[in-house]
Amino acid sequence: MASCGISEYHMAQQPGNTHKKFIAIYDELSDALFRHCVLRISDRERAQELMQDTFTKTWEYLAKGETISNLKAFLYRTLHNLIIDEYRARPRSAHSSLEQLIEDGYEPVDHCGARTEHSAEARIAVEAIQKLGESYRDVLLFRYVDELSVQEIARIVGESENVVSVRIHRGTAQLRELLCA
């Protein structure tokens, strides 16, 4: 796992310090969390909001005087839960199947890439991601894009490490097929 500067996070004794470090973490991880979110919910504005919520909710938790031992994993778990809530709150619109979206004349790249210039690689990557099965997509994003360890992913998605490893393996194979096709 790529270290994000802080692995131990309990410094309620020095609020000023915590404040600074939290902002540093924000600067480091906000892009990654946004990226993860936009790839899963295909709505740029909502993804930005959920990313913000992830940080504010985590901060609220810290402000209560709680301690977090692995902040990066905690942030991802918070985001994961927020995304799941988002799915539940709107059963169809946001994460409809690709067929449904295309039927409606919806272009996935438009939403993820709207307003920013995107490379050809990005477009291909997004298309591939959209075609992956949901459970594969999530663990692959966690593993390769967010560079979390299998153990951390297992805790985030609430499955055993074995299950996660198998998903990563099968997902990688599926992704290769999609990319080579």
Place this chain on the structure above:
Amino acid sequence: MDKEFEQFLKGIKDIKLSQKEKELSRTRVVDFMKQHPIKTIATRKQNRARFFETERTLFVSIGKKHILMPLTLIIAILLGGSVSYAAEGAFPGDTLYPIKITVNEGVQNLLAVSAESKAKLQVELANERLKEAEVLVINNRLNAQTQAKVEAQFQSHAEKVQKLVEKIEKEEKGDHRGARVAAEVHANLESVLNAHEDVLVRIKDTSEREDETRALASLILNVRAQGEIASSTNVKFDAAFTTQKTDERMQKGAREKKKSAQNKIEEVKKYISKMEARISAEASAQANTRIVSASEAVVAGDVYMDGKMYRDAFNSYQTAVKIAQEAKLIIEIEKDLKVSNKNKSKVKESEQNDRDSNGGKSNRDERNEEDDDRKSDVQIRTNQNGTTTTGTNLKIQVKTGTSTESHTDDDEEDDDKEDGDEVETEIKVNVGGNSNLNVTGGVQ
């Protein structure tokens, strides 16, 4: 790792927020952090104490209320998070109330990006305003002035919802999402309005003071008017749904709505049975009636479904969700009111005790001693002076503003206190010798 895979990862990493979006988000998060400072256990306790006492007495000494508006901003900047935290529990008429609605809720508004979340927040805030009005009634503080404040705020929230809904309606995110979200927000607003209307009417019926009854009547009229606006615009959304081309899609939409209606009803049923012991029989009866009608609306929807009238089915299910939500809100409001009622009676009780032990004369000073904040304040000052100027009398003057809280005694002195603009209490501390604490009460 092969080439395609590397390219894939490179492509993914190209997705990010624009510089501008990133800065905006950062400001929002940092603002939020300032608003929610890290608390030690001690400050948390103090803040809870502040909820009912300090916020009103500590700041009133500044005096004239009209200079408080610009001052609130300065105070907010100087004291940062702890004030806005304390302001969370403020009500119309309190010193910190302007901070609550400008600073705290302003930050919340900043955090909402899309029109959808902005609209949902405004519904939430309209709900909050009405709850405040109800708490004011319970605490016997609703009068023409506080009612005007609450009502103006409430109306502005409701109007903002209407505007935002219009905006959402125009935003097409494919698949008539705009119209559907707009309908959902509208239904939320309607549930809030209907639930509060019932609660307010119930409160009004038991109200004894005339100005309170009048204030409540005005508020109820306003709530009703907004509710009518909301339900009349719903017709427009029905029209939007008819433009949906395929029956098939409409059928799918209706089926999903049914599912969410059933879920909602289940959820609210559980909630009611969980809360039953803590709420009044009237409220639970009101909620249960609504659950029955919500279930009936689902059955009606099923009939439409069988008749392939998918649009009507959709509307029926939507109504079911709305009614169930109303039931839940009624319970929530009731629960919140009970809590504040309990707090209030606690405060009264302690005031009563003070009066008993002091013959009603210097209960204010006595209460100061109970207050952690001010107690420590006095101690620090005596200590500081004790080291430098021993043997002198130190005067601490505590000015308190007009108070209507606790003086219900019949004797004249207390009446004077209520009428006079300022009450000055003098505490003499003899630092030298036995460090007696000499407490005298005086009236200017």
